Amino acid sequence: MINATFDPAGPGSSRILGVVSPYDMALDRELWRWTPPEVTLAFARTPFHPLVVDETMASAIGDDEEVRATARCLKAIAPEAAVYACTSGSFVHGMAGARRISEAIGDEVAAPAVTTSEALLEALALLGVRKLALATPYVPELTVRLEDFLAEDGRTVTGCVGLGLDRLIWQVPYGATADLVRQADSSAAEAVFVACTNLPTFDLIEPLEQELGKPVVTANQVTAWAGLKRLGLPLPGGGRLAEASRSVAA
The missing domain is CATH 3.40.50.12500 (Rossmann fold)
Structure with a gap:
């Protein structure tokens, strides 16, 4: 029998942070551990390549066309900001390469974006x-x-x-x-x-x-921090970076 008096308040609204990650990312949970309860992470992975982790793979997962296509998968949910959660893919072509990736993601989701290396x-x-x-x-x-x-x-x-x-x-x-x-x-x-x-x-x-x-x-710590910063939120938890982020937000 259904309890007619049950009237849940509902989950409430959630702020969405888009995450463009490499196809081999296995630590989604670690990024979630840096995420406050009012934020939802929405992951999209780059296309698979049968490569080992080296300069060739780093270039492949930072390819402009593939990054754009992956970021486009997040467009329907309208994230407030987005991160490119990969260190090597964003530093392999220097600062210009990192900037190119964040700009491509930002263009596709129409929101601020940042790479791990930035x-x-x-x-x-x-x-x-x-x-x-x-x-x-x-x-x-x-x-x-x-x-x-x-x-x-x-x-x-x-x-x-x-x-x-x-x-x-x-x-x-x-x-x-x-x-x-x-x-x-x-x-x-x-x-x-x-x-x-x-x-x-x-x-x-x-x-x-x-x-x-x-x-x-x-x-993962700096990636989460930079994404949350673009939502106007400090990094939760302990550590020097989290403490500094709270001082700035205060």
Whole structure:
């Protein structure tokens, strides 16, 4: 029997953040963990390519035509803003390449858009970081492209350590990533950046910041922060970047 007095209020309105991600993105849940309850993430993936994670793949997933077609899938739900959730795909062709991707997505969804690599530069600016260490899961050739991207923005890379992986990056255990960050860090680094939106990092950030005494920023963290910033919202949770975002919003 139906209870005639049951009159639910309903879920209420939700603010939509569009997410254009690579076809091999396996960490949707990690981005959701950075998302406040009033925001819905709407994912669209780029077309599949049978490639390993290297410069060729990074170029393929940042292809203008494919990025536009993927972003167009989000148009019907009218996101207020959108992110391109991929580090390598947005830095592989320098700052101009990153800008081209965010502009293409913004054109298609008619809303502000930002890439992970652009989000990194914005986060470094907020935190006042000019010198940083890099911890990446990438093959060496791809890591060099990241160093070049940062140099183009006037940032100094104090040290860099990589895992040399070209596949299954989402399976890297926390312990291996934590050791990678420790190896990359030095007294010259004002912060450590952990690259790749497919590398799990959520639960590592605060403990490593306490251990190292400096900001540890990660690909999914800066992506979520930059997207939420375009909605006028701070990044939830702990860590230096979240604290800084709340200070700015206050």
